[in-house]
Amino acid sequence: MLSLFPAAHADSGQWVKYAGNPILTPTPGSWDGDYVTTPTVLYDGKIFRMWYQGGFSGVTSIGYATSNDGVKWVKHGAPVLTPGADGAWDDSAVSLGSVITNGTTFQMWYVGSNATTFAGGAVGVATSTDGINWVKYAGNPILTSSVSGYDQRYVARPNVIKLLLNYNMWYTGRNAATPKVNKILYATSFDGIHWTKWPTPVLLPATNLNAWDSYGVYGPAVIYTNQSFVLWYSGLNQNLVGPAIGFATAPEGATWTRASNNPILSPGPQGTWDSAGVEQPSVVQVGSTYMMYYDGYSSSQGQMIGLALSPESFTVPEFAAPTLDLFLGLAACAAIFLIYHRRLLKTF
Numbered sequence: 141m142l143s144l145f146p147a148a149h150a151d152s153g154q155w156v157k158y159a160g161n162p163i164l165t166p167t168p169g170s171w172d173g174d175y176v177t178t179p180t181v182l183y184d185g186k187i188f189r190m191w192y193q194g195g196f197s198g199v200t201s202i203g204y205a206t207s208n209d210g211v212k213w214v215k216h217g218a219p220v221l222t223p224g225a226d227g228a229w230d231d232s233a234v235s236l237g238s239v240i241t242n243g244t245t246f247q248m249w250y251v252g253s254n255a256t257t258f259a260g261g262a263v264g265v266a267t268s269t270d271g272i273n274w275v276k277y278a279g280n281p282i283l284t285s286s287v288s289g290y291d292q293r294y295v296a297r298p299n300v301i302k303l304l305l306n307y308n309m310w311y312t313g314r315n316a317a318t319p320k321v322n323k324i325l326y327a328t329s330f331d332g333i334h335w336t337k338w339p340t341p342v343l344l345p346a347t348n349l350n351a352w353d354s355y356g357v358y359g360p361a362v363i364y365t366n367q368s369f370v371l372w373y374s375g376l377n378q379n380l381v382g383p384a385i386g387f388a389t390a391p392e393g394a395t396w397t398r399a400s401n402n403p404i405l406s407p408g409p410q411g412t413w414d415s416a417g418v419e420q421p422s423v424v425q426v427g428s429t430y431m432m433y434y435d436g437y438s439s440s441q442g443q444m445i446g447l448a449l450s451p452e453s454f455t456v457p458e459f460a461a462p463t464l465d466l467f468l469g470l471a472a473c474a475a476i477f478l479i480y481h482r483r484l485l486k487t488f
Contacts, residue, residue, distance in 0.1 A: 155405050155432065155448045162413055162436065162444035164192065164205065164213050171196050171219050172203055175442035178236045178297070178359075179433040183210070183424045189271055190433065191248065192445060193236045194219065200233040202250065204272055210424075210431055211447065221250065221266060221274050229258050229281050237263065237298035237311070238361075238422075239271075246271050247332060249298040249309070252281065260285055261295040263311070265332060283309070283327065283335045290315045290325055290341050297420070299360045300332070307332045308393055310342070310360040310371070321345065322356035324373060326394055342394045343373065352377050352384055352403050359420040362393070366456045369393040372432065374419035375403065382407050383417040385434060389457050405434065405448055413438055414446060430454065 166173050172194025179192045188207040193200060201219035224230040230252025237249040246268045251261045262281035266274040283298070285291050291313030298311040307329040312322050324343035327335040346354045353375025361372045371388045384403035388396040405421075408414045414436025421434045430450035435443045 154451055155454075156451065157405075157408070157414075158211065158447040158449070160211070161446035163211055163433075163447050164190070164215075164445035166194070166442070166444070167215065171199070171201055172215075173197075175437075176203070176445055177435040177443040178420045179435065179445050180236055180238050180422045181210075181424050181431075181433050182239060182241060183426060183431075184241075188213075188424070189239075190445075191220070191236055191239050191271070199223070200235060202234055202236050202248075210426070216272055220268075220272050221248070221276075224252065224276075228252075229254055229262060230264060232259075235261075235296070238300050240300060240302060245269060247300075248274060249300050249332075251296055251298065258284070260293050260314075263295060263298045263309075277333065279333065282333050283311075283337075285313075286337065288316075289313075289337065290323055291337075292316055293319045294322075296322075297359050299362050301362055301364060302332070303364060305330065308362070309335060310362050310393075312358040312360070313341070320356075322358035322376075324357050324360050324371075338394060342390075343371070343388065343396050345375075346398075349378055353386055354378050355380060357386075361421045361423055363423060363425070365425060366458045367391075368456050368458060370456050371396060372404075372421040372423055374421070381416070383419045385418055385421050385432075405432065408436070411438075413441060413444060415439070418446075 164176050173196040176192050176194050179190050182189045188210045190205045192203050194203045202221035204216040204220045205213040207213045223234050232254045235251045239248045248266045252264050253261045263283035264280035266276045268274045285295050292315050294314035296312040298309050300309045309327045313325045323341040326338040326342045329335045343357050355378050356376045357373050359374040369390045374383050375386050376383045385405040386402035387399040387404045390396045405418050415438045418434050418436045421432050423432045432448045436446050437443045
């Protein structure tokens with residue numbers, strides 16, 4: 141697999157884009173004929189599975205593709221998740237969040253919207269035994285915007301991982317005070333359906349107005365490895381051009397420290413397919429290497445999906461091993477917030 145990348149991988153210290161990018165492109169005339177974007181990838185040691193968002197003629201759906209090497213992909217012909225029937229909470233569009241599996245069942249958290257009650261998006265969940273045939277949860281949506289919270293105007297790109305008995309979700313939100321500024325928010329759950337939101341954002345735009353991510357942060361991709369939570373995220377500067385991808389770490393998933401060499405992946409040179417922006421990462425670990433799938437675009441082409449490889453010098457910082465007490469503490473916090481919000485609801 142490493143032979144697919146240039147020798148610069150060994151000593152540049154930078155994430156290396158695959159020379160054959162993009163690795164997934166629109167299929168002309170098909171349901172994803174206008175663009176493909178927002179990949180989420182799983183690797184089980186034998187096969188790579190990618191779910192992605194595609195669009196054609198204003199209709200947005202979720203597709204599926206597989207690969208033996210993570211580079212050459214075969215699409216499943218039809219979308220695997222589509223907007224709901226007229227009048228449903230997700231009848232306007234469905235967009236991808238993340239997928240996890242316990243070995244027998246896949247769970248997908250996705251964003252749906254309609255023109256009235258959920259114009260800013262809400263999160264639903266669906267399950268599948270094969271990654272292709274999905275059943276939407278009858279109680280969707282399972283996470284909606286808050287009346288006065290940090291996500292009151294917009295909810296997008298939920299990324300979920302499960303540790304012990306607790307589900308953890310990072311997602312993008314916007315509020316009324318700064319309706320165009322993205323922040324990364326956090327929620328926890330005991331069952332993946334009933335969620336308790338963290339009271340404040342866990343990642344805000346950089347305070348330095350000259351920073352590459354000073355206007356907004358969005359599209360979180362979190363994994364847990366080497367006793368650390370690690371986050372790749374998209375960032376946008378004050379000029380609102382050229383989004384790039386950064387990296388951060390946290391011992392418990394809520395207190396993030398940005399890497400000093402951010403952004404770790406930037407738009408390509410003028411004239412390349414991703415010259416106008418790179419964003420929406422999804423990262424899988426293959427041995428000691430990390431493979432990042434991301435979408436990019438140029439001034440003349442819509443979004444397509446590319447691949448980058450971590451440099452050999454890349455390591456995930458290790459924190460002290462989280463104890464059961466830490467996870468129980470997070471769960472207790474979630475329970476306290478849940479009780480608090482239920483009491484608030486009873487007062488109205």
